Amino acid sequence: MIGRTLRGRRIVILEDDYFQAHDCKAMLEQAGAVVVAVSATIPSLDGLLAKGPIDAVLIDINLGDSVSFDFARLLVCNAIPFAFLTGYDAAMLPDDLAGRAYISKPADHARVRAVLAEIIASRPG
Amino acid sequence: MADFSHDPIESLFHAAFRALPDAACILEPIGGPGDELSDWRYLASNPALCRLIGIDDPTGQRLGHHHPEAARQWAQDFQRVLQRGTPEVLVRQSSRYPQVYEVSLVPLVEGGRRAIMARIRDISSEHFARERRREADARYERLFDAIDEGFCIIEVIFDDTGKATDYLFIEANEPFVQHTGIKSPVGKTMRSFQPDIEDAWAATYGRIALSGVPERFESESIAMGRWFDVFAFPIGEKAPFRVGILFEDIGQRKTMELALRHSEARLQSLIEATSDMIFRMNPQGTLARQVGGKPLLGEVGEESNWVEEFVPDSDRAIVRAALDDAILRRVPIAIEHPVRTIDGTVRWLHSRAVPVLDDQGAITEWFGMSTDITERRSTEHQLIRGAQMLRVASEIGKVAIWDWNVETGELIWSDEHFRIEGYEPGEVVPTFELWAERVHPEDRAEADRKVEQAMASGEDYVNEYRLIQPSGDMRWVSARGRFIYSDKGEPLRMLGAMIDITQRRREEEWQRLLVAELQHRVRNLIGMVRSVARLSAPSHRNVNEYVDHLIGRLQAMGRTQSTLTRSPGSSVDLAELVREELVVHAVQPDLCMVDGPELALSPHAAEIVTLAIHELATNSVKYGALGDTGYIRIMWTTHEKDGKPWVSLRWQETAATPRPKNKRKGFGRRLIEERVPYELGGDGRFFLYDTGVLVELEFPLTSGGSILDTRSSASGLL
Structure with missing residues (x-):
């Protein structure tokens, strides 16, 4: 059921650790999702959307030297579902992003898939 | 005389008439009844008359014959007496001489014949004597009325047994009324005004009236409610004398005297009762004598040189100087000084003395009092010491103190309070409003609420809040305060203390960030380990081999961590890293050559390079140059690319004998070819030659914090 939910979904991964990014990408592809992009830095949203729609984004809060909150806000503006996947506590989220989907590292694959399926399903519109 | 018959009786009367010492004459009006009176005719006269008016016997002559003007004057009087039929005594001044006459006119009616007998007496001497006496009386009267004292003359009334019972006022002057309150006393007795007048008064005056000895005395009349100062003296020739009384109502003076006496008595009581010492001192300020009050120096005897004997050596010069100055300037002195009393204890006195000056302004003596202020001084010292301790403690502890008078609004800040609020001590006048203004706007409502709550509940005010100094700097403070209430429970004051906890807050914040960062790192590390473990799995069918690889990789990661924590700087020396890994x-x-410029890597880059070297070395030992008698060169250089410094690192193996090729893209190769570009934004190339492996890594040098220097990233996160 979950597998079916993610099947064909176009997903972007923002993760600055290569191994984790790769691991995550492999897991999602195994679940039938299409990983549109994997990036260790904050990408251009317009550039990503130019390649096609995005169903969900997995975001690590700390991307090397930069922080991904502004990118998350940009996603909010574009009504693109996302989930934080991070080693930080949920309490570190700024007020306007508190309450957004959050997965604490280390997370098992099933949990990541479940959260992604949920935010895609409850996507507005 | 021919008109009178010469009978013997008549002759006798005639002789008597002529012998009268006074001038006498008988005159009858000329003209019958109803006729207009024109003159009077002498019917008879005596020699005395002739002598008086200087004429011969005028019998038969008309009055107007000798003295026409006198006739007119007298005619009226004669006629009046004759008509009225009653005698009159007149006093007439002579028209020609300074004589004064007493004229007795007696009407005579004898057998239808009417006449007037006039007897004339020269009373000039009596008259002038009386005039003189009257003038004297008038002068006395004026004198008596002019004096302020009351004056009266009395006649003492004695009863049958000879006891003086009352007295009659014969005369009294004007001030008499004001001194006694008795109006119009003359002719009345004392008891008619004051029936209950003390018997002693009449008795005293009776004694004087009988003895003729004047007396002077002061006495109170309770009946009259007055005090009198009296001088009573006898008047007259013989006893019982009249008594002259010169007196004064001294009630007011008496009242003042009594008041003065009471006041003196009170003053004396005060001096006796006071806990101060009253003393007198000679003009030179050397000899002093305790004259009353409490003997603060002990029982010191008559007189003593108090400065020399009782003031301790340490203070003697100061006391002496103050005293000499006061003597010189003749002004009161007030000093605080210690004394060593008779029993040897040292006490502190506050002594005041005023100079008593004579008419020339010279000091005759000093009068003064000393108060024992030992206790007060001790209390003051304790207060001062307490205040000093508080000040030092608050300064050392950097504790700000405030004292807010709720009623008046007055607010006192300690120096530290000014500093914490961002002012120089005393730079501004502290007010509640000023304090409120400095409180961070976001904390203001809560601060107000806590103050109000503390005021209403009586519980301590406890608050941690931010304040903004005038410069804009923000400080965190921790404040505790307590309200003080009146008996009625109204808040009077609020006392409190405050400390600057900005540093503590920062450290707490920093600690919180550190913990969060550590958590992040650990979780990330575990995530990474999981990924590494998973990625390591496909290349190993042999579990033992897999475990060896995995452990090797984890140890390499561990080494990176230990390197990073060992050097708390923000970077890792590349040469050191490489050598350690080898x-x-x-x-x-x-078997190896390591060469390159001194270079610091960011923690992230160091981690990847460590793992890369680990993988390459492991492979080389297993399959390549290091497993044989080969040789490895590890070299790096730096160059610039797109305006950033880059490092270019080369791993080159030279094997003595060709090694079998392992074409599979293993963990190490993926690390180099994929992870370097992915995470470091650089480039990784892996070449496998017969002679061995050639690896080239290129990536930009970025500075990055170690695990102990995550402040930048952590604070950036927030």
Whole structure:
């Protein structure tokens, strides 16, 4: 059921650790999702959307030297579902992003898939 | 005389008439009844008359014959007496001489014949004597009325037994009324005014009236409610004398005297009762004598040189100087000084003395009092010491103190309070409003609420809040305060203390960030380990081999961490990193060459390079140059690319004998070819030659914090 939910979904991964990014990408592809992009830095949203729609984004809060909150806000503006996947506590989220989907590292694959399926399903519109 | 018959009786009367010592004459009006009176005719006269008016016997002559003007004057009087039929005594001044006459006119009616007998007496001497006496009386009267004292003359009334019972006022002057309150006393007795007048008064005056001895006395009349000062003296020739009384109502003076006496008595009581010492001192300020009050110096005897004997050596010069100055300037002195009393204890006195000056302004003596202020001084010292301790403690502890008078609004800040609020001590006048203004706007409502709550409940005010100094700097403070209430429970004051906890807050914040960062790192590390473990799995069918690889990789990661924590700086020396990794793999120094400029890597880059070297060394030991008698060169250089410094690192193996190729893209190769570009934004190339492996890594040098220097990233996160 979950597998079916993610099947064909176009997903972007923002993760600055290569191994984790790769691991995550492999897991999602195994679940039938299409990983549109994997990036260790904050990408251009317009550039990503130019390649096609995005169903969900997995975001690590700390991307090397930069922080991904502004990118998350940009996603909010574009009504693109996302989930934080991070080693930080949920309490570190700024007020306007508190309450957004959050997965604490280390997370098992099933949990990541479940959260992604949920935010895609409850996507507005 | 021919008109009178010469009978013997008549002759006798005639002789008597002529012998009268006074001038006498008988006159009858001329003209019958109803006729207009024109003159009077002498019917008879005596020699005395002739002598008086200087004429011969005028019998038969008309009055107007000798003295026409006198006739007119007298005619009226004669006629009046004759008509009225009653005698009159008149006093007439002579028209020609300074004589004064007493004229007695007696009407005579004898057988239808009417006449007037006039007897004339020269009373000039009596008259002038009386005039003189009257003038004297008038002068006395004026004198008596002019004096302020009351004056009266009395006649003492004695009863049958000879006891004086009352007295009659014969005369009294005007001030008499004001001194006694008795109006119009003359002719009345004392008891008619004051029936209950003390008997002693009449008795005293009776005694004087009988003895003729004047007396002076002061006495109170309770009946009259007055005090009198009296001088009573006898008047007259013989006893019982009249009594003259010169007196004064001294009630007011008496009242003042009594008041003065009471006041003196009170003053004396005060001096006796006071706990101060009253003393007198000679003009030179050397000899002093305790004259009353409490003997603060002990029982010191008559007189003593108090400065020399009782003031301790340490203070003697100061006291002496103050005293000499006061003597010189003749002004009161007030000093605080210690004394060593008779029993040897040292006490502190506050002594005041005023100079008593004579008419020339010279000091005759000093009068003064001393108060024992030992207790007060001790209390003051304790207060001062307490205040000093508080001040030092608050300064050392950097504790700000406030004292807010709720009623008046007055607010006192300690110096530290000014500093914490961002002012120089005393730079501004502290007010509640000023304090409120400095409180961070976001904390203001809560601060107000806590103050109000503390005021209403009586519980301590406890608050941690931010304040903004005038410069804009923000400080965190921790404040505790307590309200003080009146008996009625109204808040009077609020006392409190405050400390600057900005540093503590920062450290707490920093600690919180550190913990969060650590958590992040650990979780990330575990995530990474999981990924590494998973990625390591496909290349190993042999579990033992897999475990060896995995452990090797985890150890390499561990080494990176330990390197980072060992050097708390923000970077890792590349040469050191490489050598350490080679040492771990037991690479002999003669089998390798490490060469490159001194270079610091960011923690992230160091981690990846460590793992890369680990993988390459492991592979080399297993399959390549290090497993044989080969040789490895590890070299790096730096160059600039797109305005950033880049490092270019090369791993080159030279094997003595060709090694079998392992074409599979293993963990190490993926690390180099994929992870370097992915995470470091650089480039990784892996070449496998017969002679061995050639690896080229290129990536930009970025500075990055170690695990102990995550402040930048952590604070950036927030």
